[in-house]
Amino acid sequence: MTDQPVHILMIDDDEDDFYLVSQLLQDISPGQYDLAWAPTYSKAVEEIERKKHDIYLVDYRLGPYTGIDILHHFQQLQYKAPVIMLTGKGDYSIDKEAMQAGASDYLVKGEISADLLERSIRYALDEARHLRTIEEKEKKYFSVFEKAHDLIILADCDKNVIDANPAAIRTLLYSKEEFLQLNLKQLFLQEEQSRHFFDHICGEDSSLQTEYNFVTKEGKKLDVMVSAVMLDEAEQIFLCIAQDITERKREELEKQQQQKFIVTGRIARVIAHEVRNPLTNILLAVSQFKGEPVSMEESQVYVDIIERNCTRINQLITELLSSTRMIELNIRPHGANELTEKALLLAKDRLQLNEIKVNKDYSYPDIMVPADEEKVIIALLNIIINAIEAMTPGKGVLTINTERLKDKAVITISDNGPGIPEETKMRLFDPFFTNKPKGTGLGLTSTQNIIMNHKGTVHVESEIDRGSVFTVVLPAN
Template sequence: MTEELVHILMIDDDEDDYFLVSSLLDDVSPGQYKVDWAGTYNEGIAAIATRQHDIYLIDYRLGQYTGIDILRHFQQINYKAPVIILTGKGDYSIDKEAMTAGASDYLVKGEITAPVLERTVRYVLDEFRHLRAIAESERKYFGIFEKSHDLILLADCDKKIIDANPAALRKLEYSKDELLHLHMQDLFLEKEQGVEFVEEICKEDAITHIEYIFKSKSGNRLDVLVNANMLDEENQVFLCVAEDITQRKREEMEKRQQEKFVISGRIARVIAHEVRNPLTNILLAISQFKVEPISPNPEESSVYLDIVERNCHRINQLVTELLQSTRMMDLHPESVFANQLLIKTLEHAQDRLQLNGIKVEKNFMRPDVILQLDVDKMIIALLNIVINAIEAMKPNEGELTLTTYLEKDKVCIRIKDNGIGIPEENKARLFEPFFTDKTKGTGLGLTSTQNIILNHKGSIHVESAPGKGTEFVILLPQQ
């Protein structure tokens, strides 16, 4: 039983009945109920207007009025409250009329006992609160259903649509009647997708964040992100909420196309710059051959030929780096300890570390873990990161931290520096081909690093902020 004081209004023209009800309730639950009395219809109407009571006990006979008139008054003022009608013995038709008019229950005066009265009041209050909670949930659901910008559909596992919200009707360009005559797979651009969707929801009970393609009545394509859940297991009714992502997908595609255009332009400029310089040297050397006598001096010829050969190698190296930075590569895996891999990488960078006075800290896991890698290629990948870190730190102030540990079934390698950090606008472009903020360099180092790691079924991301250093985080599958 609730510990809150329950306020009861009793509308009855017999004051003795009021005292009897008050006494019965006080006997069975002392201090739990407070009963107020209204002796006439008008007094009752005035007390109802205050809306200060939790439940109402109303005698059916109130002079020229009846309890049914009180119930109708509740309806007129749109006031929902639990009402118990008190009737005389044998007035069964009145009992039925009262329940039809909105009474929560009825009691026969001659049969009222303290336990019956208290239990009836308690049950009616509990039921009213329960129904009010249900009504509030329905109101909220109806508001969401009607006002949501997402497409909301109710369907059964016979694939028939049984309800749809206004957003669904608007975006799919159907009337309510037209849509309710369709089956769920009729909404899909590809029939196979629709059949797969319905079979999946009927088997799995839920579909979460899966993209599908709907079509409108006029045939327009709708890219949607679908969440669906079974609402009624017995009747196999499920709720489908589809977010229209058509515009977002279009914008993403346009953005990707623009980014590809920008990248293509940058690649063209870098290649033009990197190739033009050695080509200029080659052309100058050849022009010297043309102005020389038919039998030039062998020493001078050797100089010009060396220039041509050296610059041809330079062009060839650039093309090779470009191809290797983006293509799938042949790997020759072998067993290597994760910590030992980093030690080997540091050995390749030892001269640079000493020259710049970089302090190295190694936080290696114990015991070490064996990886299956193409060691030479992975050292190249890690060395690119280490060299970038060295160049980002001030000489004699740099601190390079290498950490390894297990993260579920993957080995995590973290390479952290205390350098200048990376601006936010550059972080997303770090692995793009030819992107670099250095005065020298092709911008292919990190592209190649990412490609090597991806070819090993690993992942790499960067955490950085200007002035706070940079940390590369690499995850590699444990073999």
């Protein structure tokens, strides 16, 4: 860090998050950081194009946009400023997508501490500074080359290693002499990955950023995020920078496993509770048969109890399997407006009974999506019913919007209900999680499963006393 303050732009539509990050930066070192705020995508684009900030903190969720759209805007401008992605929860697919789109690092909002934020900013600035030096001086980069924490390798398209920095030699356990004798493809654990790397860097792309598996001299596997760029087209010499993410991925895997245990335990407890009640009734009925002889009329009553409760257990298991398993789809072209209208029609009685006003803002012409009509309608209906039940009868306003964003169809379903607390929002799509007295907690789980099977996404944004917005994104034809 220099004596001058580090100018940071935080792109986030949540003012509370901006305030918390501001406080964390003050805790690190008052006056060392100058934090500005862009609460919308349009404001963010405007500020990015000014190129006045040293580093950018970007929230993954930005209403109809995502942090990936922000990263793509950096790429369009060819503006290689360091970007740290902020995600709402640990999601490896989002983190991997962000890193591939050019993010320097990612942080999980609920886990950010002052030390973690400072270290991430410092590392991101260091990495960006190194990359700029390399690009500006091309082969005259050796002062930075020697000090970099990441693995840096200079090679050619004949797979010869020309040079390697101390971090690469130290991490991969070769001597400098051995490293210079290597064929670069020997560093890849899988031949397919080696072929993919050279096809891209030595093909038309001339640059790439992808996760691969390296292997050390002793056969130890390393997970690395590789960035490579062609430095000399004539000589076919390229620079390869590999960030060792082995430890990070291990920690992520442990965290995911812990979350699986938590969810599994919660599901087990709910199933135990749901099954135990009808099972108790069955056992009581059976005990009556084992006791004193009963009349035919009484026997029929006990048989009905057993049948009814067995049906309940079977229904519970069927609902659980249907909400979580991969499903077969009958894919046909359908309009996003068409699917939404059919879901609304199924909810017509509920809307009228609760005197809910419906506002619609559809994109025209209709956006065609490859979809299983019946299943997508069910997914949208679950969201609509949730919105209806959240709103006050006679005062509710349901707003539905469709629009095309590049190759995606976006359907947003908004309500003016009481909003969803943050701790509830994090569990909203978990199996059996419900706040409804008679709910199974499988409706939104089923919705998420259907949308994911269509290669789409569904997420929710909510603000207490302001309502909630569910956003469904599907691939468009």
